[in-house]
Structure formats: C-alpha cells, structure tokens
Amino acid sequence: xxxxxxxxxxxxxxxxxxxxxxxxxxxxxxxxxxxxxxxxxxxxxxxxxxxxxxxxxxxxxxxxxxxxxxxxxxxxxxxxxxxxxxxxxxxxxxxxxxxxxxxxxxxxxxxxxxxxxxxxxxxxxxxxxxxxxxxxxxxxxxxxxxxxxxxxxxxxxxxxxxxxxxxxxxxxxxxxxxxxxxxxxxxxxxxxxxxxxxxxxxxxxxxxxxxxxxxxxxxxxxxxxxxxxxxxxxxxxxxxxxxxxxxxxxxxxxxxxxxxxxxxxxxxxxxxxxxxxxxxxxxxxxxxxxxxxxxxxxxxxxxxxxxxxxxxxxxxxxxxxxxxxxxxxxxxxxxxxxxxxxxxxxxxxxxxxxxxxxxxxxxxxxxxxxxxxxxxxxxxxxxxxxxxxxxxxxxxxxxxxxxxxxxxxxxxxxxxx
Numbered sequence: 448x449x450x451x452x453x454x455x456x457x458x459x460x461x462x463x464x465x466x467x468x469x470x471x472x473x474x475x476x477x478x479x480x481x482x483x484x485x486x487x488x489x490x491x492x493x494x495x496x497x498x499x500x501x502x503x504x505x506x507x508x509x510x511x512x513x514x515x516x517x518x519x520x521x522x523x524x525x526x527x528x529x530x531x532x533x534x535x536x537x538x539x540x541x542x543x544x545x546x547x548x549x550x551x552x553x554x555x556x557x558x559x560x561x562x563x564x565x566x567x568x569x570x571x572x573x574x575x576x577x578x579x580x581x582x583x584x585x586x587x588x589x590x591x592x593x594x595x596x597x598x599x600x601x602x603x604x605x606x607x608x609x610x611x612x613x614x615x616x617x618x619x620x621x622x623x624x625x626x627x628x629x630x631x632x633x634x635x636x637x638x639x640x641x642x643x644x645x646x647x648x649x650x651x652x653x654x655x656x657x658x659x660x661x662x663x664x665x666x667x668x669x670x671x672x673x674x675x676x677x678x679x680x681x682x683x684x685x686x687x688x689x690x691x692x693x694x695x696x697x698x699x700x701x702x703x704x705x706x707x708x709x710x711x712x713x714x715x716x717x718x719x720x721x722x723x724x725x726x727x728x729x730x731x732x733x734x735x736x737x738x739x740x741x742x743x744x745x746x747x748x749x750x751x752x753x754x755x756x757x758x759x760x761x762x763x764x765x766x767x768x769x770x771x772x773x774x775x776x777x778x779x780x781x782x783x784x785x786x787x788x789x790x791x792x793x794x795x796x797x798x799x800x801x802x803x804x805x806x807x808x809x810x811x812x813x814x815x816x817x818x819x820x821x822x823x824x825x826x827x828x829x830x831x832x833x834x835x836x837x838x839x840x841x842x843x844x845x846x847x848x849x850x851x852x853x854x855x856x857x858x859x860x861x862x863x864x
Contacts, residue, residue, distance in 0.1 A: 502825040503840035503848050504788055507768045508817055512805045513761045520677035522754040524670055529663035532656045534634045545647045549639045556637035567628035574621035584611035643669040671745040677758055678736040706761035707741050719744045768815045769808040771842045774823045788820040794833045824848045
C-alpha cells in the first residue's frame with residue numbers, strides 16, 4: 448500500500464514534465480530543431496536574399512565647361528609709403544590716430560614752423576628790395592639813350608643796360624628764394640599722399656626730426672583696391688600652353704576678361720571678383736614658379752596685407768563630363784577614380800588618368816559616354832560588382848546631393864477596377 452502511494456506521484460510528475468517539453472518544442476524553443484531566429488534565410492521573407500541597396504546617381508551629359516586652376520598667394524597693399532619729413536624741426540602736433548584710415552591730404556604731423564615763417568618774411572623783403580631797383584635802372588637806360596648823340600659815351604650806355612639786366616635778375620632770384628621759403632613752410636605740415644591706413648607712429652610730440660632722415664615717421668598703406676600675389680608652376684603653364692595649342696582647351700574669348708575668385712583663410716568665399724594685373728615673363732630660379740599679380744576691390748577692407756588666400760582662375764573651356772569632387776577619389780597612383788552603375792545595375796569602378804579642375808568638379812573626357820550613371824552617394828558601403836538600385840539625383844550649388852522628384856504618372860497608384 449505504501450509503495451503504491453509513492454509510485455503514483457512519480458508517474459504524475461513524469462507526465463507533467465513530458466507535456467512541458469512538448470509545449471516548448473511546439474513554441475520553437477532554441478535548440479529544439481524548429482526554424483528559429485538563427486535558422487538560414489530568417490532575415491528575409493521566404494528565405495530570400497536582401498534587396499539591392501539604393502544609391503544616388505547622376506546621369507552624365509557632355510558639355511563645354513570652364514577649366515580652372517587653384518593657386519595660393521598673399522595679399523599686398525596697392526600702395527605703400529614710408530612717411531618721412533622733408534624739413535627739420537620739432538614735432539608740434541600729431542593729429543592723426545594710429546591705425547586709422549585717412550584721406551589724401553589729411554594732416555599727419557605738424558612740425559614747428561616759426562623759423563620757416565621768419566625765413567619767408569625775409570625772402571619777401573628781399574623781393575621787394577629787388578623790385579624797387581628795376582624802375583631806376585630802366586630810367587637811367589632811357590636817359591643814356593637820349594644822350595647818345597649829345598655827348599654820352601657808348602660805354603655809359605652799355606653800363607646802363609647791364610645795370611638793368613642785373614636788377615631784373617635780382618628780382619628773379621628773390622622770387623625763387625621766396626618760393627623756396629613758401630615750400631618749406633608748407634612742408635612743416637606732413638600730409639597723407641593717398642588714401643590709406645596708418646601704422647603706429649615711431650615719433651611723438653617734442654621729438655626733433657631732420658629732413659629726409661633714415662627713420663620713417665610711420666607707414667601708410669592703401670588697401671582698396673588690393674593686390675593678390677600668386678605663384679604658378681612653370682610646368683603647369685607649359686601644360687596649359689600645349690592644351691591650347693592642340694585645341695583640347697579653348698582660350699577665353701576676347702572681352703570676357705579673366706575670371707578670378709578668392710577663398711579666404713577661414714574657407715569663406717570673397718564676394719568680389721578680380722582681374723589679372725600683371726604676369727612676370729620670367730621663371731624664378733629658386734622656386735620654379737611664375738609670379739602673377741591680380742587686383743581686387745576691397746571696399747570693406749576685408750583683405751589685409753599679408754593675408755593668405757587661395758585663388759581660382761578660369762583659364763579656358765573644354766568639352767567633357769563633370770564628376771563632382773564628392774563622388775571621386777584618388778588611387779595609390781594618384782589617378783582619379785569613380786563608381787558607375789552598369790546597364791544591369793552592377794557597381795563598376797572606372798579610372799581616369801587625365802582630369803582637369805572645373806570649379807568644384809573634375810572634368811574628364813575619356814571612358815565616359817552620355818547616359819552613364821555616376822554614383823554620387825551611398826557607394827562607401829558597396830563593393831565592386833554589387834547589385835544596386837539607382838535613384839536619380841543631382842548636386843546643388845553647395846555640393847549637396849538632391850534627389851530628383853519621381854515621375855508623377857509612374858508614382859500614381861493604378862486605378863481600381
């Protein structure tokens with residue numbers, strides 16, 4: 448009786464455990480052999496492969512595009528003058544503020560002029576004295592002319608002529624001395640020769656200065672307009688000349704001018720466009736470059752002398768295909784590479800051994816045809832030969848990829864029957 452009581456609970460526990468195990472297998476518990484999360488093909492419906500990755504593509508079209516070159520350079524003042532005194536004396540006044548903008552003719556320094564005013568008064572008196580002697584000499588000459596036939600000798604007549612000439616020469620000399628004194632009085636006021644910005648002054652009120660001294664009082668710089676000094680490699684110039692001679696690169700038409708744009712040190716674009724001012728017709732023996740000077744308006748004084756800039760110059764036009772810089776890269780040999788989508792939607796990498804800069808794009812002429820699809824975005828995670836889903840797109844002025852709107856007829860739902 449006791450054994451029967453012990454066996455019955457054991458049978459019930461075994462039965463419950465068997466039912467629990469069956470329930471777990473039916474629910475697809477891990478390790479039970481039923482298709483679960485780790486089974487092959489679980490990531491896609493019906494065990495199929497992943498759908499093709501969408502990529503933004505640009506349809507290529509051949510056209511005439513500007514060919515540009517980017518050069519580095521430094522800003523230089525349009526005019527620079529070291530201000531020095533032309534007369535000596537004690538500095539009496541410095542009305543200009545250091546580092547300020549001045550106009551041509553503005554007073555920079557005032558030198559004590561008391562000595563020069565006294566010399567001016569003395570020169571004026573000497574002129575008046577010389578002018579008084581002229582009428583007396585003329586009257587004396589006329590008297591000897593009347594007495595020429597009544598006893599006056601030829602020598603006396605000639606002496607009277609000489610006296611008159613000497614009196615007139617004394618007047619001319621006195622006028623020159625007066626003019627010199629007037630100039631010296633004016634030179635006690637040191638004025639700006641042109642519009643510009645002043646530097647710090649090297650002298651103060653009470654200092655004694657001398658005429659044409661070695662040390663300048665200050666430096667005046669004109670920065671509107673302003674020069675941008677660029678340097679171009681002689682090798683690049685030879686390449687441009689050969690491209691123009693062969694006809695692959697057409698020169699800018701007469702009257703178009705040279706299109707030059709600047710990028711400042713912080714990467715921002717300077718709003719004013721410049722023009723070519725001068726190009727050295729010689730190559731530097733130390734750097735192998737040709738110096739090119741350009742001129743820019745600088746109304747807001749944004750560009751300062753010594754500032755580093757990058758200039759983009761349009762050198763001509765060439766017929767080809769534009770590849771945005773964001774869609775291209777360089778291989779180990781330095782050649783340009785880009786990814787395209789083939790007719791069967793496969794990824795294909797193309798290498799271009801020859802390319803030119805055109806604004807924010809690369810201009811290529813070989814291994815591209817009208818209608819080819821260039822991958823703009825999404826190519827970082829795809830491999831060569833992978834199947835992709837091309838999505839028509841374009842690149843805006845700021846370099847961002849913008850998808851083109853789909854055809855309204857294609858996207859509209861089919862009418863229900």
